[in-house]
Amino acid sequence: MRYDPLPTLHSRSKHWTICVRVSRMWEYRGGTDDGPIQHLDLVLIDSEGNAMYAEVPASEVESKQPLLQEGGVYVMSRFRVSNAKSFYRPVDMRYMIEFTCYTRIVPASDVPSGFPTMVYNLVPLPQLTGYRGDNRRFLDAIGVVTRVSESGLVQLSNQPGPTQCRDVIIRDLSNFEMKVTLWGHRAAEFNIDAIRARDDQSPLVVLFVGALMKAFQGEEYLSGNAACRWYFNPAVPEAQEFYTMLRGQRIEIARLPAPSQQPHQPPVPPAQVEHRQLGDLKDIDPYDFPPNGYRCTVTIVRLVPGASWWFPSCNICSKACVPDGSGYRCNVCNCTGFKFKYKLCFIASDGSAEDEMIAFGDIARRIVGKPVQAVLRASRYSDDVPPDVAAVVSLRFTFAINVTEQSYYRSYKSYVVNSIVTAYGRQAALPRLIGGGQRTSSASSSMSQGRLEGSVQPQLPAVPTPQSKAPLIQQELDMTPGASALLEEVDASLESNENTPADVPGSDVPAKTKLASCLYVSVQELVFSFAAMSHHTLSTNDSTGSQEIGVSKARKRLFTESSLPDEDSVLEADPVLEEATDDFTDAAATDVPAKQAKRTDLGKNVVLDPRASDVKLPRARKAK
Helix, strand or coil, X not given: CCCCCHHHCCCCCCCCEEXXXXXXXXXXXXXXXXXXXXEEEEEEEECCCCEEEEEEEHHHHHHHHHHCCCCCEEEEECCEEEECCCCCECCCCCEEEECCCCCEEEEXXXXXXXXXXXCCCECCHHHHHHHCCCCCECEEEEEEEEEEECCEEECCCCCCCCEEEEEEEEECCCCCEEEEEEECHHHHHCCHHHCCCCCCCCCCEEEEEEEEEEEECCEEEEEECCCCEEEECCCCHHHHHHHHHCCCCCCCCEEECCCCCCCCCCCCCHHHCCECCHHHHCCCCHHHCCCCCEEEEEEEEEXXXXXXXXXXXXXXXXXXXXXXXXXXXXXXXXXXXXXEEEEEEXXXXXXXXXXXXXXXHHHHXXXXXXXXXXXXXHXXXXXXXXXXXXXXXXXXXXXXXXXXXXXXXXXXXXXXXXXXXXXXXXXXXXXXXXXXXXXXXXXXXHHHHCCCCCCCCCCXXXXXXXXXXXXXXXXXXXXXXXHHHHHHHHHHXXXXXXXXXXXXXXXXXXXXXXXXXXXXXXXXXXXXXXXXXXHHHHHHCCCHHHHHHHHHHHHHHHHHHCCCCCHHHHHHHCHHHHHHHHHHHHHHHHHCCCCHHHCEECCCCCXXXXXXXXXXXXXXXXXX
16 A cells, blocks of 8 residues: 655645654643643654654544554554644644544554654754754754763642652763753653663763753753653664764763752742732722732623734743744844743723733633643634633633733733632623722723733734634724714613603504614614625725715615614604614714724624624625
8 A cells, every 4th residue: 555755745635644653652731740631742754764743632632542652653544734833843844743533543564674763853962052942843962871860859830739850961972961851750751770780881872852942040951841752872873973982981870869959939829918809909009019919809801902812922031022034033132932922911800990901821821721822723813812812701710910010100000910819710791890980991902002012913803703602802983973972862762762651542652662772773783784884885996976875775785684674664753763873874984994893892782793693794886
């Protein structure tokens, strides 16, 4: 049977059959040792030595993982080929393989001799320092082991409990040394005693693959987590140089004590922070905030319109990076290593007030529930607000917060989320501001103007599709003064009709009230529909005649297709409402900006989306 070589795979076809060896396989659990499996990662090699990265999603791990074994050779088909990840690439290939529920995995019956077992791309030890903070690809290195520490426990800030750690010192032929730090299960699995006896002093060469270059307190080292593997005395050409140069030499491997230094101090427990309401925090001067801030229990009521939900973060200083060619560069430390992180800007309320808050990195990931890389890959357009991000609306949390730097030089405050104390889940209703509750100032939209200097700000995010269960993002519509006055007049008319006694003999108030109510709903739909339609008409033809024809036909069709009464009969019932409808039509066709016409909150608990299935928008025709 003929198999497709890995370099020939591309995303334009779905019918591929490959025969590959699983060179490496590891479980990604989101940076923790015992968290849930987010995906299963594999490095596959074909008979010609070509390698490609493959990923099994969490939903398929239970069915696919028992069929795979590290080192086994398999025939695979019915998988998806997609663009490779931008970060943490174990191999340098344009495409990657994604397993689906239809993927077939069958052990190869006839494995050709000489089938490759490992793949690597070595970087000389002195050049590894240039990759510090660069997470675009994993690094591979080779050297002779000179010192090994015992496995110890250290406390990391991103881990709920202590983590195992072990240091291994390797040296190249120029006597340049590099420390390799293994974490978690990898620290426990590294055992040189299984390879050689303690009194054996022959050189021990080790090849590390799947590591990252990092630095702590000025000391640079290779960091090995779940993706890291090693090969003792490998039969590769690069190792033969060590065997030749060190032949006959005796190199004793020194035993070091377990690492006791804790790289990060655990954060201050949020339980020690005082709990306050947002309304109380408004009266506190930013300079009077305690160093640990306050706790508050709030519900996310909406996202900040136009604010970016991600940013490229420097791997060294965590500051925002600026575009630099095909990548990004940090202006603070001039580093090109970066990774995408969350920057979640939202409005939160507890009933006493509502204020803007911002959550970064891992805290925002806990709010969204997915890694930022997974959400970015699922987004079709860079300026979209994905359903996973929009779905944070109506979630309730107890946050530990503090004021942002901008709060010290402006009249209103915003808050940064330092930690999540308690998550209560999704709420059935959003909190209402009680009595003298304070809303956020309109100037608070400055968060959407790029709170992080140099961060990439996408265009106004689009509303998620109706198939998603995520709530729509609401945005106020700037109406003309005439339209606003007419809307108030309609409100007053309805209120007066409702207050009129319905049992007056010969009174037609109930019928008129019913007609007015129907037309009132229709006016709201007309305002929004004409606003969206006017943008389409303007883009079709710039002539004024085309606008009028498009609005007129849209108006007729809306009344025809909806369940409302006939347009003429309703308008004849009340001339005031007829005038209101005409003025609303003119206002929507001439004064509503195109970008704001895409989605709006009309202030009457009605949110309409022109792309929703329950709103029918007519198509304007060109004037003949």
